[in-house]
Amino acid sequence: MESLGVLLTYPMNVYLEQELDKRCKLFRLWEAPQRKEFIKANAHAIRAVVGNAFAGAEAETIDLLPNLEIVSSFSVGLDKVDLAKCKAKGIRVTNTPDVLTEDVADLAIGLIITTMRQICASDRYVRAGRWIKGDYKLTSKFSRKKVGIVGLGRIGLAIAKRAEAFDCPISYYSRTEKPDLPYKYYPSITALATDVDILVAACPLSEETRHIVNRDVLDALGPQGVLVNIGRGPLVDEAELVSALLDGRLGGAGIDVFEREPHVPEELFKLDNVVLLPHVASGTYETRKAMADLVLGNLEAHVLKKPLLTPVV
Numbered sequence: 001m002e003s004l005g006v007l008l009t010y011p012m013n014v015y016l017e018q019e020l021d022k023r024c025k026l027f028r029l030w031e032a033p034q035r036k037e038f039i040k041a042n043a044h045a046i047r048a049v050v051g052n053a054f055a056g057a058e059a060e061t062i063d064l065l066p067n068l069e070i071v072s073s074f075s076v077g078l079d080k081v082d083l084a085k086c087k088a089k090g091i092r093v094t095n096t097p098d099v100l101t102e103d104v105a106d107l108a109i110g111l112i113i114t115t116m117r118q119i120c121a122s123d124r125y126v127r128a129g130r131w132i133k134g135d136y137k138l139t140s141k142f143s144r145k146k147v148g149i150v151g152l153g154r155i156g157l158a159i160a161k162r163a164e165a166f167d168c169p170i171s172y173y174s175r176t177e178k179p180d181l182p183y184k185y186y187p188s189i190t191a192l193a194t195d196v197d198i199l200v201a202a203c204p205l206s207e208e209t210r211h212i213v214n215r216d217v218l219d220a221l222g223p224q225g226v227l228v229n230i231g232r233g234p235l236v237d238e239a240e241l242v243s244a245l246l247d248g249r250l251g252g253a254g255i256d257v258f259e260r261e262p263h264v265p266e267e268l269f270k271l272d273n274v275v276l277l278p279h280v281a282s283g284t285y286e287t288r289k290a291m292a293d294l295v296l297g298n299l300e301a302h303v304l305k306k307p308l309l310t311p312v313v
């Protein structure tokens with residue numbers, strides 16, 4: 001792969017960066033003071049882009065790269081890749097499905113429990129020396145609560161299986177019913193939210209799903225309901241989420257992804273019924289290494305003209 005020029009858009013993983021450095025000609029976009037000029041200056045050599053959930057291969061980048069052959073994304077979600085443009089220009093696209101499913105599903109369950117049992121707020125209570133003055137307030141039970149999943153794909157299904165172990169009835173909303181699965185299907189997200197205690201957003205971000213969790217859905221979930229978002233920030237209308245939480249129209253929220261990352265609405269910082277994570281659902285050593293190996297494997301397959309490991313386009 002020595003001749004392959006790779007544009008790495010973001011410092012996403014040390015192991016991946018080292019391996020790309022060893023095997024290819026690597027261009028680190030984030031180190032360039034003038035990114036557009038940097039891409040233009042090296043465009044002749046760049047045949048691959050490796051991006052992630054923060055910086056991918058948007059139309060503007062693709063247009064600057066006449067020799068681009070492949071986008072190998074260090075993520076399963078491809079909302080930062082212009083798939084239509086890639087398809088039109090014959091640029092191959094790969095992602096990292098499956099290897100991160102367990103971690104993301106584990107974290108979704110972790111977010112449900114930390115939010116409902118207020119584990120983070122209880123921890124802050126102990127650290128602040130407040131236990132001496134009195135016991136912590138009561139919190140909400142998770143086991144046997146009704147869980148609704150938006151997007152019953154690889155990750156949604158893994159969340160469902162985990163929630164079943166807590167004796168939670170599972171239902172879901174997606175574009176198509178999955179008749180082979182033992183879960184109740186709702187063709188409307190608002191109807192799903194009305195009938196569940198916990199709503200988990202686990203679908204891809206697209207023009208169709210932007211703000212799919214809007215004011216109506218939050219109000220349907222209600223003052224006892226909990227929202228968990230491990231999909232993408234813009235799936236949720238964040239201004240409406242903040243207002244629902246501040247007004248007490250929503251019971252709580254566990255959030256890994258935000259609309260304007262890394263910026264998080266500061267009004268949420270004071271709420272004990274909210275858990276805020278910095279987009280870390282797949283962030284374990286094991287999974288990030290597996291994702292990196294998949295990115296490298298796809299690039300290698302492309303260079304060797306073998307079938308790609310996880311082709312999307």
Ligand code: NAP
Nearest residue numbers: 077151152153154155174175176203204208230231281282
């Ligand atoms: P997947 O297997 O493709 O599942 C996506 C599911 O969403 C499918 O079941 C699909 O079902 C449903 N869906 C697609 N478009 C929809 C729409 N317009 N309305 C309702 N449902 C829709 O993907 P996955 O591997 O589970 O990953 C899901 C998403 O999780 C990724 O795209 C990514 O954005 C996010 N993610 C986040 C993190 C993180 O760090 N927080 C990590 C990994 C992944 P139908 O086709 O029946 O609609």
